[in-house]
Amino acid sequence: MSSLQEIAARLKSANNILLTTHIQPDGDAIGSLLGLGYALRQLGRNVTLFSADPVPKRFCFLTGAELIVSGELPGADFDCVVTLDCSDQDRVAPVWEQIKERIIINIDHHPTNNLFGRINYVDEKASATGEIVYELLSVLEAPLDPAVAAALYVAISTDTGSFKYENTTARTHRVIAHLLEAGASPREITPRVFDLRSRTAVCVLREALNSLEFNADGKVAWMALTEKEIKLCGAGDEDLDGIVNYAKNIQGVDVGLFFREKADKTVKVGLRSHNADVGKVAQALGGGGHARAAGCSLDMKLADARKTVLAAVEQEVYQ
Numbered sequence: 335m336s337s338l339q340e341i342a343a344r345l346k347s348a349n350n351i352l353l354t355t356h357i358q359p360d361g362d363a364i365g366s367l368l369g370l371g372y373a374l375r376q377l378g379r380n381v382t383l384f385s386a387d388p389v390p391k392r393f394c395f396l397t398g399a400e401l402i403v404s405g406e407l408p409g410a411d412f413d414c415v416v417t418l419d420c421s422d423q424d425r426v427a428p429v430w431e432q433i434k435e436r437i438i439i440n441i442d443h444h445p446t447n448n449l450f451g452r453i454n455y456v457d458e459k460a461s462a463t464g465e466i467v468y469e470l471l472s473v474l475e476a477p478l479d480p481a482v483a484a485a486l487y488v489a490i491s492t493d494t495g496s497f498k499y500e501n502t503t504a505r506t507h508r509v510i511a512h513l514l515e516a517g518a519s520p521r522e523i524t525p526r527v528f529d530l531r532s533r534t535a536v537c538v539l540r541e542a543l544n545s546l547e548f549n550a551d552g553k554v555a556w557m558a559l560t561e562k563e564i565k566l567c568g569a570g571d572e573d574l575d576g577i578v579n580y581a582k583n584i585q586g587v588d589v590g591l592f593f594r595e596k597a598d599k600t601v602k603v604g605l606r607s608h609n610a611d612v613g614k615v616a617q618a619l620g621g622g623g624h625a626r627a628a629g630c631s632l633d634m635k636l637a638d639a640r641k642t643v644l645a646a647v648e649q650e651v652y653q
Contacts, residue, residue, distance in 0.1 A: 336453045338466075341439055342473040344453065345374065348413035352433070354384045355418045356425035358571050361492025361527060364393045364402070366418040366441075366463045369485035372398050373476035382408060386428040390572040395526055396488060397481035407432055414439055419463040421447045421622045441466055446613065446622035461499075461506040464489025468509050480517025487518035488527060495579075496528055500626060538569040542577050542592070553651055554644065555581040556591035558636060564594070578604035589647050593640055601632045601639035605647070615646045 345351065353371050355363035363385070371383045383402045393399060407429045414437040421444035423430050440451025443460040460466050464486045471478060490510060494502045497510075514520070531539075541564075542557040549555075557577065564574070574594060582590025589612060592604040603621070605612035605628045613628040619642070621630025632639045 336439075336455050338455060338470050338473045341441070341453060341455055341470060344414060344437070344439065345379065345416075345474065346377075348379065350380045350382075350410060350413050352382050352384060352407075352410070352412040352415045352436075353418065354386075354415065354426060354429065354433075356420045357386050357428065359385050359387060359390065360419075360575070361393060362462045362464055362489045363419045364389055364396070364399070365485045365487070365489025365492070366467045367402065368396055368398050369464060369482050369489065370416070370418065370467045370470070371401075372482050372485065373471050373474065373478075376479075377474065377476055382410060382412070384408070384429070386426070387571070390575070391532075392526055392530070392572070393488060396485050398485075412436055416441060417451065418442070418467070419444075423448075423450045441470070444622060444624065446617050459503070459505075461501040461503060462490045462493035464493070465506060465509055468513070478512070478516040480519075483513040483516035483518040484523060487513045487520070487523055491523070492527060496524070501624070532573065534567055534569050535573040538564060538567040538573050539577055539580070541567060543580065546581065548587075549644065549648065552586045553588045554591070554647055555584055555587045555589070556593065556640065556644070557581055558593035558640060559595065560636065561595045561597055561599075578606050582606040582608070588651055591643060591647065593636060593643070595636045596631075599635075601634065601636050602629065603632060603639065603643055604629050605643075610647070610651045612647070612650070615643070615650050618646060619643065 353367055355367050367383055371381050374381045385402050385404050388404045389399050389402050415433045416439045418441055420426055438451040439453045442456045443463050445458045447456045457466050468486050545557045578590050578592035589607045589610050594602045607626050611625045613623045613625045616623050616628035616630045619630040
């Protein structure tokens with residue numbers, strides 16, 4: 335495993351840097367991308383920020399969000415590529431063929447990371463990739479201004495469920511304290527990220543709740559949406575974010591699941607738990623993530639995906 339000092343030295347010596355993150359980016363992905371990118375630009379580096387998928391609307395208020403390029407990767411002779419919050423190369427599949435021969439610096443906190451970079455820094459104890467970026471900025475001696483602080487606050491607060499998940503540590507709160515001192519404002523950030531939802535998001539949540547089911551003793555709950563149901567609501571990826579937690583947060587439930595049929599007829603599965611290791615389940619099914627929050631995609635019909643995942647989850651819950 336490489337060190338943050340080695341990564342800092344590489345970034346300081348590079349003139350043209352590409353920062354990228356995973357498909358369907360979440361708050362940790364966007365916050366880490368903006369936090370590191372903005373800081374590197376202040377240090378005089380030429381930085382391109384790229385996300386294969388667009389920035390979710392609720393993160394567009396962050397300074398520099400409009401500078402993130404999405405869709406097609408701009409052609410450039412990058413000295414190095416930094417992947418943020420990506421557990422494997424499939425998470426950057428749309429651009430992998432274009433970047434795989436570059437010097438890849440892989441910065442992540444997922445325990446399922448397969449160390450696909452030439453330089454790898456994976457800290458499983460970090461609550462979020464944003465927490466690692468904060469430490470990297472300290473090594474770089476980069477200024478921590480309000481814009482960077484806000485981006486990293488979003489990264490960490492979203493991946494800890496607003497500091498509710500068990501990955502929240504004393505270290506996490508020490509980092510957050512420094513971000514607050516640097517100008518991050520929970521009053522401005524929290525409503526935009528956690529509270530406000532579009533009518534479309536509420537509509538699709540209603541459809542998901544109508545599909546709610548439980549296993550025999552109620553320890554596993556799940557919801558499922560077909561592609562048709564999602565289209566009828568006019569919902570996109572962002573509108574589906576967080577739905578799985580409504581299944582997990584029912585009294586007596588240990589594991590909550592959300593099955594989503596996609597346009598290509600594959601099924602995306604979100605897994606959340608209080609105690610069971612759903613990361614192990616997801617990894618066995620070709621996905622990955624953390625012990626209490628994970629996901630996978632299955633190339634099968636929705637009904638078959640439900641049976642396959644439920645069998646694997648129940649084996650983990652009742653072992």
